[in-house]
Structure formats: structure tokens, C-alpha cells
Amino acid sequence: MPKTKKIKIAFCMRDMQLAGAEWVMLRIIQLLLDSKKYDITVFSYVKISEPVFTEWFANHPDVKLHAFYPWRIFGTKLPRFFLFRVPMSLMRRLYRWARRHTINWNLFRDIDILVDFYDFDFANEVKKFHCKKIAWWHMAQEEFFTKHGEKYIPLYDKTVFLTDEMANMVRSLVPNFSDRILRIYNPLDFSDVRIRAENTQNDMENKKYFVSVARLAPAKDPFTLIRAFDVFWHENNRPDVYLVLIGKGVWEQKLKSQVAQMKCADKIIFWGATNNPFAIMRGAIANVLSSNGEGLPTVLIEAAALNVLNISSKCHNGPDEILLSGRAGLLFDSGNVNQLAKCMSIAYHGGNKIDSMKSEMAKSIARFDVKTISPMLMKLLSLN
Numbered sequence: 001m002p003k004t005k006k007i008k009i010a011f012c013m014r015d016m017q018l019a020g021a022e023w024v025m026l027r028i029i030q031l032l033l034d035s036k037k038y039d040i041t042v043f044s045y046v047k048i049s050e051p052v053f054t055e056w057f058a059n060h061p062d063v064k065l066h067a068f069y070p071w072r073i074f075g076t077k078l079p080r081f082f083l084f085r086v087p088m089s090l091m092r093r094l095y096r097w098a099r100r101h102t103i104n105w106n107l108f109r110d111i112d113i114l115v116d117f118y119d120f121d122f123a124n125e126v127k128k129f130h131c132k133k134i135a136w137w138h139m140a141q142e143e144f145f146t147k148h149g150e151k152y153i154p155l156y157d158k159t160v161f162l163t164d165e166m167a168n169m170v171r172s173l174v175p176n177f178s179d180r181i182l183r184i185y186n187p188l189d190f191s192d193v194r195i196r197a198e199n200t201q202n203d204m205e206n207k208k209y210f211v212s213v214a215r216l217a218p219a220k221d222p223f224t225l226i227r228a229f230d231v232f233w234h235e236n237n238r239p240d241v242y243l244v245l246i247g248k249g250v251w252e253q254k255l256k257s258q259v260a261q262m263k264c265a266d267k268i269i270f271w272g273a274t275n276n277p278f279a280i281m282r283g284a285i286a287n288v289l290s291s292n293g294e295g296l297p298t299v300l301i302e303a304a305a306l307n308v309l310n311i312s313s314k315c316h317n318g319p320d321e322i323l324l325s326g327r328a329g330l331l332f333d334s335g336n337v338n339q340l341a342k343c344m345s346i347a348y349h350g351g352n353k354i355d356s357m358k359s360e361m362a363k364s365i366a367r368f369d370v371k372t373i374s375p376m377l378m379k380l381l382s383l384n
Contacts, residue, residue, distance in 0.1 A: 004037070006037060006038055006039040007037060007038050007039070007112050007383060008039045008041070008110055008111050009032065009041075009113040009115065010040075010041040010114050011028075011029065011041070011042050011043070012042075012044075012114065012115060012117055013042065013044055013118055014044065014045050014121040014122075015044060015045055015046060015048070016050050020186075021118050021136075021295075022053065023298070024138075024186045025117050026053075026056060027187055027188075029042075029063065031370070031377065033060070033062065033063070035378070038381075040062070040064070041064040041065070041111070042057075042063060042064070042065050043066050043067075043068060043122070043125075044065070044067050045068060045069050045121075046067050046069055047065075047067045047070060048065065048067075068096075068103070068125065069096055071095060100125065100128070103128075105128045108129065111129060111131050112131055112132065112383060113132045113133075113134065113383070114132070114134070115134045115136070115381075116133070116134070116135045116136070116156070117136045118138055119138060119143070120137075120147070120149065120152040123152050126156070132383065133155065133156045133157050134158045134160065134380065134381070135152065135156040135158070135159040136159075136160045137166070137295070138162060138296075139293070140293030140294055140315060141165075141166055141316045141317055142293050142316060143293065144166075153170070153174050154177060157180065158181075158182055159181055160184050161182070162184070162185060162296035162317070163183065163317040164321065165316070165320075166183075166295075167182065182380065184376050185296060185367060185368050186298055186301070186368070186373075187369070187370040187372075187373035187374060187377065188298065188301050188302065188305065188370060189369075190369055190370075193278055193305045193306065194305065194306065196278045196279075197279050198279075200276055200278065201279060202279040202280055202282070202283050203280075204244060204280055204283055205283060207240075207242060208239070208240065208285060209241060209243065209244050209269075209284055209285065210229065210241070210242070210243050210244070210285050210287075210288050210311075210344060211243075211246065211277070211280055211287050211288070212225055212247075212289065213277045213287065213299045213302075214247050214289060214290075214299065215247050215248070216245065216249030216250070216252045216255055217249035217251055218250075218251065219291060219292055220247075220249075220289075220291050221291060221292050221334065222245065222251060222255055222290065223251075223258070224313075224334075224335050225243070225288060225290040225340070226243070226262070226268060227337045228290075228337045228338075228341040229264065229268065230262050230263075230264050231338065231341035232341040232345055233264045234263075234264075236345060236348065238263075239348070241267065242267050242268070243268045243269070244271050244280060244284070245268065245270050246272070246277045246280065247271075247272075247273055248272060252270070255270075256270060278302065278306060281303055281308055282306040282307075284303075284308055285309070286309040286311045286330070286343075286344070287299065287300070287308050287309070287310050288312070288340070289310070289319065290312075290340065291313055291315050291334070292313070292335070293316055293334075294315055294316070295317065295318055296321075297312070297318050300318070300323065300329070301322060301365070304322070304328075304329075304361045304365050307358060309329060309330070309347055309354055309357060310323060310328075310330070310361075311329065311331075311332070311343045311344065312330070312332075313334040313335075314331040314333055314334065315334045322368075324360060324361075324364060327360045328357050328358075328360040328361035328364060330343040330346060330347065330357070331343075
């Protein structure tokens with residue numbers, strides 16, 4: 001019996017940093033590999049260098065890698081100093097323009113499906129491909145308006161958004177292309193999360209603490225979080241409770257400097273980055289997300305899978321949809337220190353309200369399970 005021809009699919013990711021979208025992409029790729037029906041390539045702007053991801057690709061040699069713009073001097077991270085940043089940005093644009101006009105695009109003519117996985121980053125390259133084209137939008141709606149995302153919708157056969165609110169908003173902007181817009185939640189393997197939590201030692205065991213798993217960067221607003229913890233700590237008579245920050249980022253040193261001046265400094269722990277935060281998450285009073293904007297924050301779903309209460313800013317779009325408008329977790333206005341401190345106090349003292357929220361989440365969480373999402377993905381990533 002002749003072998004069935006595999007579908008050749010290429011995922012495009014601008015770079016591979018330690019953020020949620022990259023892990024979602026790898027989870028989807030793993031699903032496709034398990035199906036044995038796909039031949040997979042990952043296109044990036046520059047060569048992937050993050051150790052966690054280089055290790056992943058080393059363990060999956062069947063997934064081919066190709067960097068469109070290999071000169072790292074014109075990579076995805078420009079100097080922060082203005083006088084260097086502006087000329088480097090112009091030189092990078094010229095370099096990429098030249099590369100797009102000199103690459104032999106015929107080398108990729110056998111691609112059946114091209115997936116621009118992060119916010120239309122490959123819109124210029126997509127025009128060179130003659131195949132089924134799919135885009136994923138991960139960020140909040142504010143960034144969609146800033147980027148004028150509606151102009152990119154006609155370039156793709158389908159565009160995936162992560163929440164109903166976001167998908168409906170875009171449909172209203174481009175009614176002529178509303179049939180190209182889908183809502184598919186990010187898939188999560190609940191069993192894997194729970195097994196990794198159980199099989200990892202929790203160094204915070206026997207302590208009471210809140211946890212936050214997020215980049216220490218402006219978009220995540222960690223300053224609101226540490227200020228709110230300080231308010232919570234003082235208002236509750238300085239309890240023996242910690243705040244564990246799991247993640248790294250450009251604001252790490254600024255945060256550490258501010259924390260050093262607080263009376264609760266010895267109660268705030270900078271844990272660093274890890275690809276397995278689940279044991280610590282599982283033992284927390286609550287998982288806290290203080291972002292200014294989100295798409296569909298996976299960390300809230302991961303915490304819920306571990307039966308941990310979530311406290312989140314009510315930012316566009318995902319938190320409200322995940323937490324059922326406050327029925328399945330505590331929500332506060334973005335940047336509101338006192339509201340967040342109050343949420344932390346409610347979680348700390350527990351009670352029937354918290355039990356009810358956990359129960360509501362447990363009843364609704366299956367919508368994010370990989371078993372629910374997988375058939376939608378397989379239908380989308382087919383040639384039909």
C-alpha cells in the first residue's frame with residue numbers, strides 16, 4: 001500500500017523568546033508530529049539561540065529550521081540608545097528588503113500551508129508564497145489597532161484569534177472577510193501540567209505565598225504587583241506570606257532596586273525563569289497576573305488546571321473570558337494597586353467565595369483542554 005503524502009507545513013515565528021506564544025506553537029507542532037501526517041519547517045527571522053528552544057529542536061530533528069535574515073547584527077533586538085537604534089533600524093529594513101528580493105523563493109514552492117504564527121510579523125514574506133495561508137493573533141486588541149491589523153486580514157485564508165471578544169471585534173471591522181476569522185483557544189495538555197507539578201520538588205513547600213509567572217517587562221506591569229503586595233502585607237499585619245516572581249526581563253534590576261527599599265523586601269522572591277513553574281504554582285494561595293494587555297494568557301489556564309485561584313487584571317481580552325467575568329477568579333482594573341491588594345486579601349483569607357470560584361473554573365476549564373482544541377486545529381491545518 002503506497003504511503004500517504006505528508007502535508008508540508010511551515011510555521012513562521014519572528015524569534016523564539018521565553019514567552020507564551022512560542023510554547024503554544026511548539027505544542028501545536030507536537031500534536032502535528034504525533035499525527036504522522038505532516039512534514040514541518042519553522043521559519044524565523046534570525047537563527048534561534050534561546051537554549052530552551054535550541055534543546056527542543058535538537059530533540060526534534062525532523063522539524064527543519066530556516067532563518068530568512070541570518071545576519072544577527074540586523075536581528076530582532078536593536079540597541080536601546082536612540083542614536084544607534086534609528087540608523088540600525090533603517091539599515092535592517094534595507095537588508096531585509098534586499099534579502100526578500102534575492103531569496104530563491106522557488107525553494108519553498110512545495111509548502112502546502114504557511115502559518116504566520118505571531119501577529120502578522122511575516123506579512124511581507126507571506127506574499128511570496130502560493131499556498132494556503134493562516135495567521136494567528138496573540139496580543140491584546142490595543143496592539144491590533146496600533147498595528148492596523150485589519151489591513152492584513154485579506155492576505156490570509158484564515159486568521160485565528162484567541163477569544164470570542166477579539167474575533168467578534170475584528171469581524172465588525174472587516175465584514176467582507178468575516179468568514180476568514182476564527183476563534184480557537186490555545187490548547188493545553190492538562191495531564192502534562194499536573195504530572196510535571198507532581199514530579200517536581202516545591203522549594204516553597206510549607207510556606208504561604210502568591211506566585212506570578214510572567215516576564216519582568218512593562219507590558220506585564222510588575223510594579224503594580226509589588227506595590228499591591230506591599231499594601232496587602234501591611235494591611236494584614238505583616239503576615240508570614242511571600243510573593244514569588246517567576247520570570248526575567250528588562251525591568252528586573254529596576255524591580256529589585258525598588259523592592260530593596262520596601263519593608264517587605266525579604267518577602268519578595270525573584271525566582272528567575274524556568275520552563276517548569278508548575279510545582280510552585282500548585283502550592284500558591286493564588287496566581288497573580290498584573291498585565292496591561294493580554295491575548296489569551298496561558299498562565300491563567302495552567303493555574304486553573306492545578307486548581308489554583310487566579311487573580312488577574314481585567315485587561316483586553318483573555319482574562320475576562322477565561323475567568324468568566326469574575327465568576328471563576330478575581331479581577332481588578334489594570335494598574336489599580338488598591339484593588340489588587342484587596343483581591344490578595346480575599347484570596348489569603350479564603351472562604352466560600354473562593355471555593356465557589358474554583359468550582360466554576362473546574363466546570364468550565366475543559367474548553368481549553370488539548371482534547372477539545374485538537375480537532376479544531378486538525379480541521380484548520382488541513383488542505384480542505
